[in-house]
Structure formats: C-alpha cells, structure tokens
Amino acid sequence: MDTPHNRIQVAVIDYGMGNLFSVERACEHAGLNAVTTDDKSIIMNSEGVILPGAGAFGDAMDSLKRKDLISPIKDVVKEGKPLMAICLGMQLLMSESEEFGHHKGLNIIKGSVVRFPAKNREGEKIKVPQVGWNRIFQPSSEDRTCWNISPLKNIMSGEFMYFVHSYYTIPSDKRTVLSTTTYEETQFCSSILWRNVFACQYHPEKSAAEGIKMYKNWAWAIKSKQGQKLWKEN
Amino acid sequence: MAKNIRVIPRLDIKGPNLVKGIHLEGLRVLGKPEQFARYYYETGADELIYMDIVASLYNRNSLHDIISKTAREIFIPLTVGGGLRTVEDIRNVLKAGADKVSLNTAAIKNPQIIAEASRKFGSSTILISIEAIKQPDGRYLAYTDNGREYTGMEVLDWAKRVETLGAGEIMLTSVDREGTGKGYDIELTRMVADAVSMPVIACGGAGNVEHIGQVIAEGRADAVAVASILHYDFIGYNRGEVDKEDEGNIEFLESRRTFSKIKPVNLYDIKDHLHKNGFQCRYNINQEVVSGHTA
Secondary structure, three states, X not given: OOOOOOOEEEEEEOOOOOOOHHHHHHHHHOOEEEEEEOOHHHHHHOOEEEEOOOOOHHHHHHHHHHOXXXXXXXXXXXXXXXXXXXXXXXXXXXXXXXXXXXXXXXXOOOEEEEEOOOEOOOXXXXXXXXXXXXXXXOOOOOOOHHHHHOOOOOOOOOEEEEEEEOEEEEEOOHHHEEEEEEEOOEEEEEEEEEOOEEEEOOOHHHOHHHHHHHHHHHHHHHHOOOHHHHOOOO | OOOOOEEEEEEXXXXXXXXXXXXXXXXXXXXXXXXXXXXXXXXXXXXXXXXXOOHHHOOOHHHHHHHHHHHHHOOOOEEEEOOOOOHHHHHHHHHHOOOEEEEOHHHHHOOHHHHHHHHHHOHHHEEEEEEEEEOOOOOEEEEEOOOOEEEEEEHHHHHHHHHHHOOOEEEEEEOOOOOOOOOOOHHHHHHHHHHOOOXXXXXXXOXXXXXXXXXXXXXXXXXXXXXXXXXXXXXHHOOOOOOOOOOOEOHHHHHOOOOOOOOOOOHHHHHHHHHHOOOOOOOOHHHHHHHOOOO
C-alpha cells in the first residue's frame, strides 16, 4: 500500500526562500514523501534532495551559510544522491552571480548567472521578470540520449513549462545544457543535467501535467536506483 | 519573438460558491468553484485566480477548504485574494495551497506590507490588485472593497509605487467594465503596462474573444483575466451543483439566461483565436498537427 511510511523520502531544503508548498504537493502526487527541512541529518538520510527557491541570490547564499547547509548540499552531490534544483536553486549551483553586485555561488556546476537585458534589439522595453509559460527545446546539436535518461524523458521537446525569473544560468560546459528556452530574443539554458544533478529554471510543480510527469520521472529514477548510473557523466 | 500571453480564469467566490456580478456588485451564484477550476485546468488555463469577494464579511474556512481541494489536483499557479490583511493571512493561504496572493485594501492601508511580504515569500508571490474607476475628469483612481471605497489615489502613481515596493505583478481591473462584456479598458491597461516593467494582467470587461486580442495588441497586457465568457460557457452545458442553503442569488442560474453582450467561449476557442491572430500562448503541443499550429 502506498502510505507515507513506505514512500521514498525526499528532503526539500528549507532555507527561508520562497513558497515550498507546491513543491511538497507535487512530490506527494508523484508518490514521494517530501520532508521540508533545514536539518542536515534528515537531508543526508533522504534518498533524494530538492533545492527549491525564489528570491534574491545573495540572500539565499547568506541563508544557506547561516544555516550551515552549504557542505551538506555539496555532500549530497558528491555521494551521488539525486538532487533536483529548481529556479533560484538552479542558479545557486553556479560559480557566481551578477545579481545586485557580485556573489559567489555553490560552485557545484561551473558557470555564471546573468540578468535578462532591459531592452530587445529594437530598443523596446522587455518585461522582466519573465512570468509565464515558455517552451523548452532539446539543444539542436545533441542527440536524445541525455533527454531520454533525464526527468524530461517522455516529455516532448518544445513542451511548455511555467517560468518566473529575472536571471538565468550560463553553464561553462555546454554539454550540461539539457534544454534551452528563448525569451524576448535571449536564448538561455532552461535545464541542466550533470551526473546526479537535475536543475531547471522553470517550476515543474506549476507546469500542469507535463511538469508532474517530470516529478514522476525523477521519483522513478530514485526508486529504481537508476539515477546516478543512468544520468549523464561528463 | 514575442512572449506567451497568459489566459487566466478569474473565479469570484462567496462562501462555498462561484459568483459573478456586474461592476463587482449584484452577485449571482454560478456553481462550485472547484468544478469550474478543474474544467479550466483541463482545457488549458495558464493560471487561476480565486477572489474571495466578500471575505471581510464571512468566515474564511470555506475559502481555505476550496484552496486545498484545488491545490491537491491542479498544478498551475493559483492566486488567491480578498480580505488578506496581514503577513499571517498571506502565510495561511499559501499554506492552504495558493502560489500567489493578491492584495488591495491591505496594501493601500499599509504599503509596507508589500515590501515585507515580498521579502518573506518572494516578489513573484505578491500580486497587487488595482481596482480602477475612471473619473469624470478622465483620471483613473484606485478603489478598494470591490470598487466601493474611494482612496483618492491615482492608479498610475500607485502602480509605480507598488513596483518599487517589490510587488511581482499587477492585476488591473476596470470596475467600470467589469461584468459588462463591453471589452477591456484599453486606455487604462496601456497606461499602466507602459509605465511598469512588471507584468500587467488586464481584468474586467471581456465579452468575446476579439476583446482579448484587443487588450493584448492595443493595451499591451501581458496576461488577461477572464470570467463571465468562460463561466457562462461552462454552465451552458454543465449545470453545476449549488449549495442552496447557502447565501446567494441562484435565480439567474435557474433561469439559464445570459447577457446579450457576452458571447460564451471556452479556453480552446480563446487560444485558437489568439493563435490565428498572431499572438503567442501556451497550447497543447500534442495537438499541434491537428489544429495547424506551428512552433
């Protein structure tokens, strides 16, 4: 029987940034038992970890430092535990961000975080943040292998996902780019797959049936213990 | 490449029921909000808005129940507004399952709540609802309590101020047009959309699909809230159940009348119309070939 007791436990890292309730409900829907926590031992004892987040990069890093959560997150990655980083969580994985000055990130994935330009090529004002639905595409140079072993498997290239963000990531190693999206002429990396880390700029928990499929795929990867073996090695 | 326009059903809630009025007054009971929400989710709504429009007068528990039921099965952003006064009120509706909150009266009485709430929950969680009424001299003033309470504040000044305070979006309602089916107030929408860099959701007045295209093209809205045209379409072939012992005027629902100015449509029709007229929006990509949409 599918009760919370025999469900797989995943930790949703709570560092005071943003609203985590929809992440919890999506996990529940995908058959995962989500525990929202800032407790290191719970994080390390969970079978998967979600790094969510909304808000400012600098505040988020300060909060992770204050709660002494930086080394546990790095340990999760080192141990090969599946990690899903969402929105600001994805940006925090990078080396650095230009948000309100300059900030060091977790430096788990080499790369930087930059802001959308204020104007397009025609000089017209662009609405920032991007709020709403946009399409994720498989990078044209890649074959479908990475996509098909990632939480995006059985989701079509070109599917719509829900975004809310002003900044986006530029990973140094282009092979980690799992999907790209274009907003007001700027093409950016909308998902990353690197070893046991899956990161997305959009919110799968707010992206209707296709987003929930992503949580289910991630849950399957944890359950089948296939995650770290199957996901892309770089 | 233009951005994707969001089409957002707005559900006004009174007690356990979905209601609809004209100029935010004269409420008629239409059915159970959860049923409408489910249907809109399945037919491609980009987000949902629940407005508890008489929140200050009634018990809030029914709203929290409706939010929780909705949030368990609906995975698109849900905005909840109406009668939220404190950061604690905000926390409670987020906890019940809302993704964003909409503030009006509380923000006007105490603008610092915008700064405080956006720090706590993230800017993207805080939507400011502006209820605008055009004055005889042509100015637009912001009102509260469904357009009943005068604040004396100019809409444009207030919109710019809420942006600096950290709000994430504006829902801009023309009280004059609301529920009339006469079309959105283009002048009002354009004025605000051009002045702020955050998204503006146009609300009030949609009577047909052409109105939606118009407020996007001419009013430069980033998103549109729609109510009557969708609700009347839904009840046209699907009689929802209604709590008869609860408050509300159900004669309208029983009579099966509709307004001449309002041409009911479903979300497929709206999106199809937008696509055919060159507006981008989210659609079911599995039906791409069938309906002739191109990427």
